[in-house]
Amino acid sequence: MIDTRTTGGPQLKIDDRADTSGDELQRICGHIGDLSVEGTRADFDLATLLTQVPSPLTAINLDAARTVYHYQSALVLIELEATVLAVRAAALAYRQAEKGISDTFGGLLDYFGYVTGRVIAISLPALIPIGIAVGAPIYLGLKLLDVTGLDDVVAKHFGIDLAQTKAAAKEAFVALVFENSDVSGAIIEHVLPGIVVGFMGLPPTVLATDGDHALWPHDSSSMTAWVLGGANMFGLLLPSDVEVWKAKGITAPDDEPPRDIEDLYRREADRHRGVDSGQVRIEEITDADGTSRYIVYIPATSDWSPEPGENTTDLTTNVQAMAGNDTVMAEMVRQAIADANIGADSEVMLVGYSQGGIVAGSLAADPAFLNDVNVTALFTVGAPISDFPVDEGIDVLSIEHEQDLVPDLDGNENPAADHWSTITVDYDPEQLRQAPNLKGKTDAELDELFSSAGAAHSSAAYSASIGLMLAGGHAGLNRFTAKNSGFFSGDLKETRDYQGKRRRT
Structure with a gap:
């Protein structure tokens, strides 16, 4: 069974259990109090009092027993009320401690970054000459070896392939960053702004x-905004307008609604695979009474160049979205939804992987967009969306690999809220090789899929993880499909595909 951890969603947490227990105890206290009041009122019932007149001694003994009963009842009620207060205080203390630990740890990292920044600033007059004195000869020496062909001599006589060594060092660094993605995310969120x-x-x-x-930088979003501002000064990562039109799909339309989460994700991954610029796809699904629901698939990154171009699924869209700005891809989705004539009351599910998830998350947190579009479900894979305050009326399922850096780029974990479930999967290439959708692949093909340092973010790895979870009957996947069953049943009435390109003035 693939190793996963689920946070959020409709499940009881420790503090929620304490609150529930407190509510139940409070109900019991109220019931006991009502019984005590009824008993006291019955003590002064006229018929009861008249029966005591012929037997005064019995009446005295009965009154004594009543007094003891009411005294003991009062003690029990006081103890229960004290327990209720203690349980509620424990729940509050747990929440405050959890928040305090997070705030304290974040504050320490902020201060560490700040001290590092001050040290760099103070040491800069000495660091620059040292860097030039050490770095310049190394750089010039490597260039000289490359130009003169002496690097081949070094490889032949000393067994050191400089190009291969450089590539291996880069791969090792990327692997280190991805394998420690939580630490990398904390550095981005706290240390870098502090520096x-x-x-x-x-x-x-x-x-x-x-x-x-x-x-000024104070978190990952503001840090990204600063990086974006600096890049813009050099003509990089520049925003633009977008032209959108209905197009032939990258892949042929499916005949039926997605049967499960694995099928849903396959359709999402196809929106960018093998093309320079991804497409938005909208599937209209109708049920037996004619009600239409819509699934909007938003593509992932297909162009990593920071230079201005026509592609909409480029690095610029990534950085602009992470900085909290509007993007050409978000505008593509708006125009596609308008062209599809989706009614204001029709249920809509947004689906996105990587960049597509970022855009989907930003739209699910945009009040203006939600005023026009009835988004009821959001499914993201490998996307950093914790900074987006997704509307509480939207049912969210996020899937992330523990060793994937990309979902940690925003420096925080997704909220553990009732409407938001996050499934974190331990990325294990050996186990992923057994995924149902990879049957028939050769060992060489599997090696190619999972050998790179950043493979934990690949769509193939996520597809394999989802397949294994589905085969194992993962409760989180089953809950999402059951709650949003209208998107996974009925008839697929129409499929629309939309292409876009940047338009610069």
């Missing part, structure tokens, strides 16, 4: 600033 603030000489208190502004 910049410290280097600039700003007071460390600015790192504790809340809000979405980017006046």
Whole structure:
């Protein structure tokens, strides 16, 4: 069974269990209190009092027993009320401790980054000459070896292939970053903004600033905005308008609605695979009474160049979205939905992998978009969307590999909310080789799929993980498909595909 961890969704957490127990105890206390009141009222019933007149001694003994009963009942009620208070206090303390630990750890990383930034700023006059003195000869020496062909001599006589060594070092670094993605995410969220603030000489208190502004770096989003601003100065990662039109699909339309999460993800992955610029696909699904529901598939990155071009699924869309800005892909989705004449009351599911998930998450947190589009479900894979305040009326399922850096680029974990389930999968290439959808692949083909340092983010790896979870009857997948069954049943009435290109003025 593939190793997974699920957070959020309709499941009881420790503090929720405590609150539920407190509510139940409070109900019992109220019931006991009502019984005590009824008993006291019955003590003064006229018929009861008249029966005591012929037997005064019995009446005295009965009154004594009543007194003891009411006294003991009061003690029990007080103890139960005290227990209710203790349980509720424990739940509150748990929440505060959990929040406090997170805030304290984040604050320590902020301060570490700040101190590092100050050290760099103070040491810069000495670091620059040292860097030039050490780095320049190394760089010139390597260039000389390459130009003169002496690198081949080095490889032949000393067994050191410089190009191969460089590639291996790069691969090892990427593997280190991906395998420790949680640490990498914390560095992006806390340490890097701290370094910049410290280097600039700003007071460390600015790192504790809340809000979405980017006046100075204080989290991953504002840090991305600064990177974006710097790139824009050199003509890179520039925003643009977009032209959208209905097009022939990258793949042929399916005949039926997706049968499960694996099928849903396969259709999503096909929206960008093997093309320069991905497409948005909208499937209209109707049930027996004619009600239409729509699945909107948003493509992932297909172009990693920061330079201006026509592609909509490029690095610019990634960085713009992570900085909290509107993107050409989000506009493509809006125009596609408008062209498909999706009614304001029709249920819509947004689906996205990687960049597609970022765009889907941003739209699911956009009040203006949600005023026009009735998004009821969101499915993301390998996407950093924790910074987006997704509307609580939307049922969210996110799937992430533990060793995938990309979902950690926003520096936080997804909220463990009732409407938001996140399944974190331990990326194990040996186990993924057994996935049902990879049967028939040769060992060489499997090696190629899972050998790279960043393979944990590949669509093939996620497809294999989802296949294994589905085969194992994973409760999180079953819950999502059951709750959103209208998207997985009925008839596939129509499929529309949309292409776009950047338009620069």
